[in-house]
Amino acid sequence: ARRSTNRKIEWVSLRKLLSELMSKSTRLDSKENESEHLPIYQHKAKLIQAVKDSTFLVVTGETGSGKTTQLPKYLHQAGKLSFYGKIGITQPRRVAAITVAQRVAQEMQCNLGREVGYQVRFDDCTSPSTVVKYMTDGCLLREILADPVLSQYSVVVLDEVHERTYKIDLFLVYLLQDILLGLLKKMFSNPAKTPKGRSIPLKVVVMSATLETDKLSAFLGGCPIFAIPGRAFPVTCTFGFAVGPKDIESTGYVVKVALDVHTSEMAGDILVFLTGQSEIERACDLLYEKAESIDYRYDVQDQTVEGLLILPLYGSMPTDQQRQIFQPPPSGIRKCVVATNIAATSLTINGIKYIIDSGFVKQLNHNSRVGMDILEVVPISKSEAQQRAGRAGRTSAGKCFRIYTKEFWEKSMPEYTVPEIQRTSLTAVILTLKCLGVHDVIRFPYLDCPEERFILEALKQLYQYDAIDRRGRVTKLGELMVEFPLHPGLTRAVLKAASLGCEDLLLPVAAMLSVENIFIRPGHPEKQKEADKKHRALAAKSGSMNDFATLLSVFQSCKSSDRPSAWCKDNWIHWRALKSAFSVETQLREILLRLQQKKDFPVDTFDGNKSELFRRCLCTGYFTNVARRSVGKVFCTMDGHGSMVHFHPSSSLFDQEDELNWVIFHDVLVTSRVYIRTVCPIRYEWVKDLLPKLHEVDVYELSGVAREEVTDEEMIKWETREAAKRQPEVSTEDV
Numbered sequence: 079a080r081r082s083t084n085r086k087i088e089w090v091s092l093r094k095l096l097s098e099l100m101s102k103s104t105r106l107d108s109k110e111n112e113s114e115h116l117p118i119y120q121h122k123a124k125l126i127q128a129v130k131d132s133t134f135l136v137v138t139g140e141t142g143s144g145k146t147t148q149l150p151k152y153l154h155q156a157g158k159l160s161f162y163g164k165i166g167i168t169q170p171r172r173v174a175a176i177t178v179a180q181r182v183a184q185e186m187q188c189n190l191g192r193e194v195g196y197q198v199r200f201d202d203c204t205s206p207s208t209v210v211k212y213m214t215d216g217c218l219l220r221e222i223l224a225d226p227v228l229s230q231y232s233v234v235v236l237d238e239v240h241e242r243t244y245k246i247d248l249f250l251v252y253l254l255q256d257i258l259l260g261l262l263k264k265m266f267s268n269p270a271k272t273p274k275g276r277s278i279p280l281k282v283v284v285m286s287a288t289l290e291t292d293k294l295s296a297f298l299g300g301c302p303i304f305a306i307p308g309r310a311f312p313v314t315c316t317f318g319f320a321v322g323p324k325d326i327e328s329t330g331y332v333v334k335v336a337l338d339v340h341t342s343e344m345a346g347d348i349l350v351f352l353t354g355q356s357e358i359e360r361a362c363d364l365l366y367e368k369a370e371s372i373d374y375r376y377d378v379q380d381q382t383v384e385g386l387l388i389l390p391l392y393g394s395m396p397t398d399q400q401r402q403i404f405q406p407p408p409s410g411i412r413k414c415v416v417a418t419n420i421a422a423t424s425l426t427i428n429g430i431k432y433i434i435d436s437g438f439v440k441q442l443n444h445n446s447r448v449g450m451d452i453l454e455v456v457p458i459s460k461s462e463a464q465q466r467a468g469r470a471g472r473t474s475a476g477k478c479f480r481i482y483t484k485e486f487w488e489k490s491m492p493e494y495t496v497p498e499i500q501r502t503s504l505t506a507v508i509l510t511l512k513c514l515g516v517h518d519v520i521r522f523p524y525l526d527c528p529e530e531r532f533i534l535e536a537l538k539q540l541y542q543y544d545a546i547d548r549r550g551r552v553t554k555l556g557e558l559m560v561e562f563p564l565h566p567g568l569t570r571a572v573l574k575a576a577s578l579g580c581e582d583l584l585l586p587v588a589a590m591l592s593v594e595n596i597f598i599r600p601g602h603p604e605k606q607k608e609a610d611k612k613h614r615a616l617a618a619k620s621g622s623m624n625d626f627a628t629l630l631s632v633f634q635s636c637k638s639s640d641r642p643s644a645w646c647k648d649n650w651i652h653w654r655a656l657k658s659a660f661s662v663e664t665q666l667r668e669i670l671l672r673l674q675q676k677k678d679f680p681v682d683t684f685d686g687n688k689s690e691l692f693r694r695c696l697c698t699g700y701f702t703n704v705a706r707r708s709v710g711k712v713f714c715t716m717d718g719h720g721s722m723v724h725f726h727p728s729s730s731l732f733d734q735e736d737e738l739n740w741v742i743f744h745d746v747l748v749t750s751r752v753y754i755r756t757v758c759p760i761r762y763e764w765v766k767d768l769l770p771k772l773h774e775v776d777v778y779e780l781s782g783v784a785r786e787e788v789t790d791e792e793m794i795k796w797e798t799r800e801a802a803k804r805q806p807e808v809s810t811e812d813v
């Protein structure tokens with residue numbers, strides 16, 4: 079039937095409609111039935127038995143077969159008889175932990191936070207009655223730190239163990255999974271014995287999509303593998319014309335393909351894979367703009383399609399919005415979800431028939447050129463592309479539109495993805511291991527053993543931050559640092575500030591740097607100009623021109639505003655991101671308060687003005703990221719790599735480079751050039767005493783395995799010699 083009107087879909091109002099629908103339709107019985115159609119259901123009894131039968135069990139099955147939502151529920155149902163403690167399930171991504179917990183609570187007809195709850199960094203939704211607890215890997219690790227035998231748990235499920243690759247932001251350390259596996263393996267080094275301190279045996283289930291199960295089982299002493307037979311329909315794949323990351327960043331091409339699919343394909347929902355929050359939001363805006371001009375009387379092939387519902391999906395999204403992703407669209411409306419890699423394995427959306435694959439992913443890589451971890455947009459692997467395509471064939475045959483060329487597939491896409499533990503620096507991981515009492519971090523049983531040089535690199539960094547001493551033992555400072563879910567450098571700056579009683583300056587900054595992208599960068603050039611102007615004004619308002627101070631100023635101005643969301647809109651700031659920053663700040667403050675109550679919390683004094691105080695605190699954490707102006711607007715890093723770097727255009731100091739000599743920076747973006755972002759001018763004297771620490775250290779000594787004991791005296795001699803050799807030749811002239 080043709081429609082005579084041109085229906086435009088207002089996705090804001092639709093969102094309201096959807097949430098109303100949701101609150102009304104708590105038809106839980108049907109939900110329960112729905113889950114009985116999942117492939118895992120037929121294997122319920124056998125699965126429960128398999129968990130009972132052995133300490134370790136590997137469970138594998140196609141994405142969407144029901145592993146994450148159903149298995150914990152089954153164990154709980156069997157529980158009263160067999161499993162006396164809590165059931166803990168880890169997820170690499172916080173979004174997944176939250177949405178899955180919501181779903182399971184719904185299926186089990188209880189309020190979230192009661193029997194079923196979740197805990198992720200900065201958000202604990204559990205209560206004493208919680209028995210099924212979804213959490214991030216990091217949370218479980220923290221629990222092991224506090225209670226090494228996990229005495230409250232009867233079953234621990236490590237989920238998504240194939241997904242050991244991607245990170246959404248710099249401070250989440252997904253390779254924690256590797257540590258968890260190693261620790262659990264160590265805990266059961268003698269499988270016949272229940273670990274000391276436990277009255278009941280602990281069962282460990284490791285779940286993964288099909289890839290690495292043999293390897294996992296071998297790692298866990300050849301434990302049984304339970305494979306849930308899957309069903310998949312054929313997916314036809316076609317290639318497009320995109321040739322590089324530029325086509326992804328601009329999102330124009332992706333949007334065009336999505337519109338083509340919408341207008342020329344039969345009904346069925348679309349899932350678009352893009353790289354990150356900003357690309358996704360830009361694509362959604364553009365898609366919405368373009369979709370408005372579709373005339374549904376003439377433009378669409380399938381006349382039952384009457385509108386498009388556009389939904390973004392990425393890690394830092396608020397949970398109420400995430401929930402809508404799973405709702406079936408109203409009849410006649412096609413749903414288009416624009417997502418990060420999160421939709422590849424962690425979350426399954428029903429009804430998807432078309433995939434649009436950008437071929438890229440944001441991935442944290444250790445960049446040896448600049449000597450640090452960098453979030454880069456890189457091609458996905460072929461196996462990853464197949465996994466993405468497979469999402470279209472869950473319930474019927476589907477289509478996958480790869481926007482890249484066949485040639486790109488052949489030449490630029492690797493066969494498999496390298497596990498993250500082999501790609502990134504391991505600083506936080508190594509510190510955690512050390513605090514867990516694992517001294518020999520080189521011979522720890524890693525699932526994918528990282529290269530030794532990366533472990534040594536991490537030890538070096540920890541030594542530089544004073545988190546370990548030169549024999550590789552954790553210092554008092556290190557013990558404080560491990561409590562913070564932040565990058566060690568940032569943690570150190572916060573702790574320094576706290577010792578000086580000025581944590582109010584640093585906590586907001588740490589929070590702002592922990593959430594994704596505060597500043598809105600509109601695609602439209604005119605609007606971009608307007609946004610830039612507002613952002614510059616905010617920078618100027620902070621008094622001292624530096625990007626960290628700007629973050630602080632945005633945080634404070636918004637917080638003290640009567641109508642914070644309006645304030646954000648007015649200033650081109652992401653209100654959602656800021657809201658999370660507020661919550662992160664509160665939680666960091668709680669951690670700090672707890673630590674400050676310890677009697678040996680360091681106390682320091684400083685006299686000087688506030689701007690200097692602020693920047694000096696930053697220096698204690700960022701002396702590893704110091705750059706000095708070399709020629710013109712080009713700066714040179716002082717970390718021994720001597721990389722040439724440029725200010726990123728988003729910096730409030732962009733274009734004023736020639737007036738500065740020394741700066742510290744938060745992170746690096748590599749495109750055709752190496753850009754430094756979030757920059758702050760400093761004086762050389764502030765880092766002078768810290769810089770030699772970047773060079774003086776003997777990493778083998780730190781690892782605690784090599785070389786005979788060196789006396790302190792010798793060490794000091796050696797250090798002075800090395801320091802003298804490497805001291806950069808500079809004047810103390812300042813900005």
Ligand code: ADP
Pocket residue numbers: 116139140141142143144145146147148177178180181404405423424425426427428
């Ligand atoms: P697996 O872990 O094997 O990949 P899941 O347990 O995640 O599978 O998914 C099983 C089913 O539950 C899928 O059909 C998925 O769409 C559905 N599901 C999962 N989470 C939600 C949710 N929050 N809302 C609605 N449906 C969901």
Ligand code: MG
Pocket residue numbers: 142145146147237238423424
């Ligand atoms: Mg799952």
